[in-house]
Amino acid sequence: MGVSPGGDAGEVRVRIRLFAMQRELAGTRGVEVALPAGATIEDAWTALVARFPNLAPGRAALRFARNGGYAPPETPLGDGDEVAMIPPVSGGAPDPEGRMRILELRAAPFDGSILAELSGRLATPEDGAIVGFLGVTRRSPGTPAPGQEAEAARHAGRVVESLAYEAHPEMALRVIAEIADEIEARFGVTRLAIVHREGEVPLGEPSVAIVACAPHRDAAFDAARYAIDETKARAPIWKAEQFEGGHVWIGESARDSPRTEATPRQPPVRGLGEPARTGPAEG
Secondary structure, eight states, rough: OOOOOOOOTTTTEEEEEEEHHHHHHHSSEEEEEEETTOBHHHHHHHHHHHHGGGGGGGGGOOOOEEETOOOOOBBBTTTOOOEEEEOBBOOOOOOOTOOEEEEEEEOOOOOOTTHHHHHHHOOOOEEEEEEEEEEEESSSOOOOOOHHHHHHHTTTOOOOOOEEEEEOOHHHHHHHHHHHHHHHHHHHOOOEEEEEEEEETTTTEEEEEEEEESSSHHHHHHHHHHHHHHHHSSOEEEEEEEEEEEEEOOOOOOOOOOOOOSSSSOOOOOOOOOOOOOSSSOO
């Protein structure tokens, strides 16, 4: 179902991008399909499954994106559009109003000192609270993504040796920027860092770093918690747990909008000016 070089007036040509388990099952990162004029994202999925039937069982857990933004399956497509199949998921310059954000995907490893690095770039004399969070890889396995149950059973009883992360970079950064906007609107926090690893992360090393700076601790704690929870739930960043002899993709269906409650759960309060916090594996 490929696209002919000349195209057809009654067709739209669409690029489909595949990630994580879909990429592995199809054996490719992307395909082009020709669809009838007026076709939707759901039609693109149907065309993809016609070419790769082994993708069909993953439909219930998928979310979709059109041209870098989440979109429902009934969204119409135009010629040249890009559709991303989103399987379950696991900046840096101040503006004139003092807003400062560091939103990055990093291929290079980092350690706990990144919290000091980010705090040094973000904090101002007005800030009475700096809250940092590190998500690090852990030995115990997580919940397998839909369709990965059999592979998870094959590795039952084994310890995780490392994690591997794969991202849709442009869309991931766009979603993380939306999360930063929500944090500013909900908690008034304008100095924020969200940095996530790509590639393989050995056991015990950080995969994500969050720093929130604010005049008061409640806002900083709330911002940091919201940042990690929403990044894990919405950013198209996928995690595979590596075992001896194989790997298992981990996660749940991506959420394509903010959660509805006004205030996230708070971690325990330790007081103003106390050391940056670290936490268990979150990647």
